[in-house]
Amino acid sequence: MKKVLRTTTALMMTAVLFVSCDNDDDNPDIINPEELITTVELTLTNDNDATDIVVLEAFDEDGEEGPIAPVVRQNGALTANATYSGMVRFLDSSDPADVEDITIEVRAEADEHEVFYVTDVAGVAIAKNDVDGGGNPLGLDTTVTTGAAGSGNFTIVLRHEPTKPNDGTLTGAGGESDIEVTFPLTVQ
Template sequence: MKKQVTYVLASFLLLGAVLTGCKKDDKAPENEEELITTVKLTFIEVGNSSNTTTFTFKDADGPGGAAPSLNQQINLAPNKQYNCTISVLDESKTPTEDITAEIIAEANDHQFYFAPNGVNITINGLNNDPLGRPLGVTSVWTTGAAGAAGTVKVTLKHKPGAKGSNDAVTVGETDIEIDFAARVQ
């Protein structure tokens, strides 16, 4: 009798495993990851809109694989204020896909972080998502006196359902993280 119960139980477990393994998953991926090949930071000096510069990062195959082909140093004048706009692109496609538009459309789930290190730059004035939380597609960069070179780490986080007003950069999944060399001179 004990053997018969064991066989019946094993049969049910096997049937359950087969049915679960064969179950069709009709769900499409909710947010397919895009390939980010290019990030551009465009600076317009406040009070002098004719002074516009763009600094670019390019990595044709995205994270991993080959090293980035371009990572320009950010050079800004001392004691100035700049409006900065970030553009995120996938240049592996023709035509180039502007991922910035998708980031703005999904603003409630994204946030850019900017972390200057060793360079006399402060970054604030990030634009907001529809709920008033930081997004960072635009920001204000203020330079101090000329000084040593440092870096500005630019991080894009994807945080569906997890974004808060004062989140740390550790919250969510990292879409891209770039260390730009930077100098005020």
Template sequence: MNKITFKKSLFSGIRQTALLTTTALVLFACSNDDDDNPMPVEEEETITTMSITLAPEGGGEAITFQSRDLDGDGPNAPEITVSNLDANTSYTGSIELLNETESPAERITPEIQEEDEDHQFFFAPTGSLTGSSYADSDGNQNPIGLIFKLNTGAAGDGSLTVTLRHLPKKPNDGTLADAGGETDIAQTFTVIVE
């Protein structure tokens, strides 16, 4: 082998080794340790139905508000059912959430209870619905809203908007603007107080 051939062969070998080393470094540098332990993806809950049971604190028959939207984001509006409320009364409310696209219907409420630190209901009463307050809390003593209080004033009209937020900031000032997060479900119920 002459000197020129030997130098070309040596140079070619060095070049190949450098190329292989560079490729290995790039692959190693670009590898993601998280690929071995991917973060679990939390599926968003499908909520078709919100039922609110309101029991008068002084005794009497409980009533129900319900929003049922079986086609989700489809063209049909939710079916809303409400009953009249009594004037100057305090109610204890409880919320039940369902996914009725499943058969049998899937209860979402236990998921909310299990992930209570990641969820919060927000209440916006207007008109003759004079106020609301929380009656339950998560492990950090922040409100959830699966159980709540609702007060009525004088006879008239009013509305109650109920919004469930996923991953809100906790604690917050009780408003959607401060809480952030994503809305899982929101519904306004128009009510007559008599």
């Protein structure tokens, strides 16, 4: 009787372990389809002047490299020697009647994502203000500081499954880019 009870207890414990260790990432039968990202929108609001709002927006109708080039625009210049609070959004606006905010999923799966910002505009610095569950930078919420007047490029990259922690560079992060877009940026 003791042997049967021990065997039954061992089988029950094994069943509990299988149920408690189930992880969608390890289960090849559960498919998490890659989302279509057609729009990247970074809104920058001057911390000292709430009317000074600059929006960088890119819309790629087909959401991928290829036949239709993205439309990129900046609605104004950043002010020199200023600090801006930034929020980036990733959208699937392929159906204008049903725009999906992919940012919600990026935030929910923060441990699998990180947003990177790269610029060659002298004096512009970007700090990531939000973190994932492990305390690693996420990058949906940022602070952008400007120096002297100048212009150049400003690139936003949403990286999927980067190494965390990493050195803060695209090269050091690894993973794959879900989307990468470069904007012309002016500071005046």
